[in-house]
Structures are given as structure tokens and as C-alpha cells.
Amino acid sequence: MTSAGAYERTASERLRSARSLQCRICLAEDEKQNLISPCKCRGTQANVHVSCLSHLFEIMNTTTCQVCKEEYVMERKGLKAWREWSWPKPLSESWEDELDFRCAVLWSLFVARMFYMFVARGPTEMFEKVSGVLGDGKLYNFWWTSFALNMVYYSSILYSVVDNWIAANSAYSWKDNKGKNVK
Ligand SMILES: [Zn+2]
Numbered sequence: 001m002t003s004a005g006a007y008e009r010t011a012s013e014r015l016r017s018a019r020s021l022q023c024r025i026c027l028a029e030d031e032k033q034n035l036i037s038p039c040k041c042r043g044t045q046a047n048v049h050v051s052c053l054s055h056l057f058e059i060m061n062t063t064t065c066q067v068c069k070e071e072y073v074m075e076r077k078g079l080k081a082w083r084e085w086s087w088p089k090p091l092s093e094s095w096e097d098e099l100d101f102r103c104a105v106l107w108s109l110f111v112a113r114m115f116y117m118f119v120a121r122g123p124t125e126m127f128e129k130v131s132g133v134l135g136d137g138k139l140y141n142f143w144w145t146s147f148a149l150n151m152v153y154y155s156s157i158l159y160s161v162v163d164n165w166i167a168a169n170s171a172y173s174w175k176d177n178k179g180k181n182v183k
């Protein structure tokens with residue numbers, strides 16, 4: 001290959017990279033209109049795909065840019081199509097959270113059964129059934145006390161699990177910052 005040919009090739013490559021920008025998350029080149037600048041980062045770090053930003057948010061669970069510390073401005077657009085939904089997950093991968101998650105699921109099945117008994121057969125029969133197993137003494141009171149405590153504890157876990165699930169299964173739109181910060 002002649003040196004003129006080599007020069008032409010690098011020139012056309014330069015032209016191509018001047019026209020298309022790179023997404024800093026997936027590193028793919030793309031047209032300007034497919035990318036947004038959600039934060040104060042400039043230059044090669046400025047541009048991202050909306051879908052890449054949403055994916056990053058799902059993994060990292062943060063709306064702050066790791067580089068410039070600017071908060072991304074995002075808007076929740078309701079839930080994704082149900083085919084894309086994921087299963088609810090424990091709050092973290094630690095064994096305590098995994099255990100809490102499993103217990104919370106069992107607990108909600110148990111409460112659903114209690115609730116069914118309460119609605120279908122009335123409160124009297126439900127209380128009688130519990131005292132039939134535990135008697136009327138200390139054990140009975142202890143059981144209802146721990147029932148109330150479990151209710152509070154597992155409700156707060158289920159609340160966080162559902163909250164995370166909604167965050168992970170929502171569609172988002174992200175605000176482009178280009179106009180705001182470029183003078
Ligand atoms: Zn991308």
C-alpha cells in the first residue's frame with residue numbers, strides 16, 4: 001500500500017469518528033441524535049445511550065455520575081412491559097438478606113392464610129383455632145406478641161423489596177444536559 005493510500009484511510013477514519021460519538025457506557029459509536037449528555041462530563045465522557053444509562057441505573061442503583069458527581073435528572077415512566085419484568089430479589093446478596101427474603105415470602109403466605117381464615121370464618125374461629133393449638137396461657141400471649149413483631153419486621157422488608165422491584169422494573173427517561181452546561 002502506498003503512503004498516500006494509508007493517509008486517505010486515516011483521514012476517512014478521522015472523518016468518521018468526528019461525525020459519530022461514542023457512548024461511554026457500552027463504548028459503541030453512534031450518531032449524535034441517539035446519545036444524550038446527562039451530566040457535566042464533557043468530551044469523550046459526555047455521551048451515553050438512554051438505554052445504557054437505564055441499565056447502569058438498574059445495576060448500580062444510583063442516579064449520580066461517578067465521575068463528575070452530578071445528579072442525573074430522571075423521570076419514571078411507569079412500569080416496563082410485563083414480559084421484561086424480573087422476579088423480586090433479596091435486598092442484597094448477603095446470607096442475612098437472602099434468609100430474610102425467604103422468611104418474608106413464607107411469612108406473607110402465612111399471613112394470607114390467616115387473613116383468609118379471618119374473612120371466610122370470622123375472627124372468633126380464628127382466635128379459637130390459635131388457642132386450640134397453644135392454649136390460653138402465656139404461650140398464647142407470646143404467640144400474638146411475636147406475630148405482631150414479625151408483622152412489623154417483615155412488612156418493612158417486603159416494603160423495601162417491593163420498592164426495589166418497582167425501581168428495577170420501571171422505564172425511565174433521562175434529561176439531556178447539553179443545553180444547560182455548554183456556554
Ligand atoms: Zn451505549
Ligand SMILES: [Zn+2]
Nearest residue numbers: 039041065068
Ligand atoms: Zn458526569
